[in-house]
Amino acid sequence: MTLVLYSVLAFFGTVIxxxxxxRIFTHLENQQTAKEHGCKPAIRLPENPFLLGADVVLENLEAARNKTFLQLLRGRHEKYGNTFTSYTFGRITINTCDPQVIKDVLALKFDDFDMGKLRRKSAGPLLGKGIFTVDNQLWEHSRALIRPAFAKQQLVDLSTFQNHVDHLIELLPKDGSIVDLQSLFFRMVLDSNTEFLLGESVNLLSSESSTMSQDFHQALDYAQQGTILRLRMGNIMFAHKDQKFTKACQMVSDFTEQYVRKAVDLHKSQRGEKAGGSADPSLMEAGGEKYVFLNELAKETQNQVILRDQIVNILLAARDTTAGLLSFTFFILARRPDVWSKLREEVLSVDDEELNYEKSKA
Ligand code: HEM
Known part of the structure; x- marks a missing residue:
């Protein structure tokens, strides 16, 4: 009995x-790095010391529920500066909107930072081991894998987007009534991205959209919301138990896997043809000449789990960012007649000529 007690005490003693x-080592290391770079401590967000930051987390969750999280964040930055820290359940979070710091983290000093356990754990169920959840060699491998598929000439072909923009324009009311552009942009972006990435559009803006596509759209939304919630919960993420979230992640995975299997089969078929074997004509026809990001990825690896994870990561990377940018742009255009007129003039000068990458840059 005494031996068991001593063993338990020794175990907990070692862990603590x-x-x-x-903690002490990290603290000293951080102090040394701060001294070397002349960093000043960031302002700490006030929180109730007895609640371990639960008040901050609850405030965040409440704002997210009311769709006012950005206002909350903006208010905090206005009050506490471009960079401030918050302490929640034993975890320090550095919040920043300082352009120089963001540039350093994402580009100039990229190697000094990592994605960290929190992102891996919160996003793991949805993103698996994709470019957004891995570090070091695995990240380099992800980068090397997807780089060839991003070759510039593929971005020059804007025809993929034409159809979807036309669908969006058709859905705009012609009587001047109010329309929620943001929700249309979200659907348009997923329509064009699925065509570009998977070779087949989910066509959410068209009446032809299948139930499966709509379910996928909803599952992607729910799984993403759940991922953000897990991220906000931080060290108490273990309390996130949501069957609907698990099912949504599974649905996104299953939906993507069908396309992954097709892409791998197409690659094998094309390779068979090159080697003088017989190619499956139905697959070759399906592959066609159209540029499909996933088919390009499948030339680099035929590992279906890797392909699925990377494609879900890119689907997510490309959706809210682009839809957000479009929404912000139109929000500003609606309020800046001077910018609107300048843009209109430019568009009219191109007339009916086909738009391409070079022209859009001029
Ligand atoms: C306006 C649109 C976009 C914005 C504002 C944007 C912004 C960003 C940001 C801030 C990151 C760094 C994220 C992080 O790791 O914390 C990122 C990474 C990434 N984005 Fe975008 N993005 C946009 C569009 C796209 C599109 C359309 C695609 C793909 C078709 C894409 C693919 C990626 C990928 C693959 C990464 C990971 C890069 C890496 O870790 O090396 N993004 N993007």
Missing amino acids: GYHLFR
Whole structure:
């Protein structure tokens, strides 16, 4: 009995000692780095010391529920500066909107930072081991894998987007009544991205959209919301138990896997043809000449889990960012007649000529 007690005490002592040692070591290391770079401590977001940051997390969740999270964040930055820290359940979060810091983290000093456990754990169920959840060699591998598929000449072909923009324009009311552009942009972006990435559009803006496509859209939304919630919960993420979230992640995975299997089969078929074997004509026809991002990826690897994870990561990377940018742009255009007139003039000068990458840059 005494031996068991001693063993348990020794175990907990080692665990606590290890964490304490790591904290002290990290603290000293951070102090040294801060001294070297002349960093000043960031302002700390006030929180109730007895609640371990639960008040901050609850405030975040409440704002997210009311769709006012950006206002909350903006208010905090206005009050506490471009960079401030928050302490929640033993975790320090650095919030920043400082352009120089963001540039350093994402580009100039990229190697000094990593995605971290929190992102891996919160996004793992949806994103698996894709470019947004891995570090070091695995990240380099992801980069090397997807780089060839992003070759510039593929971005020059704007015809993929034409159809979907036309669908969006058709849905705009012609009587001057109010329309929620943001929700249309979200659907348009997913329509064009699925065509560009998977070779087949989910066609959410068209009446031809299948139930499966709509379910996929909803599942992607729910899984993404759940991922953000897990991220906000931080160290108490273990309390996130949501069957609907698990099912949504599974649905996104299943939906993507069908296309992954097709792309791998197409690649094998094309390789068979090159090697003088017989190619499957139905697959070759399906592959066609059209540029499909996933088919390009399948030339680099035929590992279906890797392909699925990378494609879900890119689907997510490309959706809210583009839809958000379009929504912001039109929000501003609606309020800036001077910018609107200049843009209109430019568009009219191109007339009915086909738009391409070079022309859009001029
Ligand atoms: C206006 C549109 C976009 C914005 C504002 C944007 C912004 C960003 C940002 C901030 C990151 C870094 C994220 C992080 O790791 O924390 C990122 C990464 C990434 N984005 Fe975008 N993005 C946009 C559109 C796209 C599109 C259309 C695609 C793909 C078709 C894409 C693919 C990626 C990929 C693959 C990464 C990971 C890069 C890496 O880790 O090396 N993005 N983007």
